[in-house]
Amino acid sequence: MEAILYIAHGTRSKKGASEAIDFIERVMNRIDIPIQEMSFLELTKPLINEGFKRCIARGATVINVVPLFLLAAGHIKHDIPQTLSSLQADFPHVEILMKDPFGVQEKILDAAAELVRNSSGQMDRLLIVARGSSDPDIHADFSQIASGLKERLGIDFVTVCFLAAAEPSLQQGLDNILEEGTGIVFVLPYLLFSGLLSAEVEREVNRRKKAGRLIQQTGPLSQHQAIEDIVIERASSKKIVIF
Structure with a gap:
């Protein structure tokens, strides 16, 4: 059976x-x-x-x-x-x-782009936050993911940072993307579910919001x-x- x-x-x-x-x-x-x-x-x-x-x-x-x-x-x-x-x-x-x-597939990229559009309304730049890995295949995958979301959302600046085991870190990624301009930054945690990692992202985003930065984020992909x-x-x- x-x-x-x-x-x-x-x-x-x-x-x-x-x-x-x-x-x-x-x-x-x-x-x-x-x-x-x-x-x-x-x-x-x-x-x-x-x-x-x-x-x-x-x-x-x-x-x-x-x-x-x-x-x-x-x-x-x-x-x-x-x-x-x-x-x-x-x-x-x-x-x-x-x-x-x-894997990297069209349906997930479409879903991620829709989550971003439904949450942000307007944005200038997108930061994708990945769990992180030393596996080189993961970095190749996120290059595809970034390109796919850039195309779907019609924005010029999409970058990736990592929560562990790879660079740039979350803090570096946020600081770098905020330095690129003065418009709205949107953060997409590329995670299936909430947890300690998504809570870390939320803390860092809220810290920058309190400092007056224009930054928003979506929830996990399983939404x-x-x-x-x-x-x-x-x-x-x-x-x-x-x-």
């Missing part, structure tokens, strides 16, 4: 964990498969091992793993596959099929219906990756 195991990142933020759980439950309600379980890579329960074992306890012999990750960095390339490989060794009779992360639709497409797709 087939099952779906959703894997989100996890967070220490109660608000972020609640958002992720509510999101996954909405997805589950739209998919006609009896065995569906959620799990988290870290910081939020249930973890992957527990979610996996719940699927088996409910009779699963094929587990379709659906990672709720925007891009393919270390967690997708190493951490999740390692955990699944260990589980495969413990449960050799269970077939594990892992789906792709979201747009298109993200939920994409997860359902991923869960229903027959395409897999080998771990």
Whole structure:
């Protein structure tokens, strides 16, 4: 019997964990498969091992793993596959099929651009805030994301900063883009859910607002219906990756 195991990142933020759980439950309600379980890579329960074992306890012999990750960095390339490989060794009779992360795709760029337009009204410059990674593929992905949003929003200045593991940092990115002119700056946290990282972005944006700077931001990407639709497409797709 087939099952779906959703894997989100996890967070220490109660608000972020609640958002992720509510999101996954909405997805589950739209998919006609009896065995569906959620799990988290870290910081939020249930973890992957527990979610996996719940699927088996409910009779699963094929587990379709659906990672709720925007891009393919270390967690997708190493951490999740390692955990699944260990589980495969413990449960050799269970077939594990892992789906792709979201990747850079038109639907997400369209959704991100709509979130920005609906929140800002008018802007001159856009700062995309990424989680951050030392993986070079992530930097190539964000180059595409920046170009795609620049085209969709019709603005000349779009740049990217990172919350960890890469430069420029959030503080550097904000200071740099604010120095580029006097018009309205808009900040797009390229994150699926709220959490400690999005709270950090909000703090830095509010600090500059209090200093009189013209700056606004949007919420996480999962606020747009298109993200939920994409997860359902991923869960229903027959395409897999080998771990």
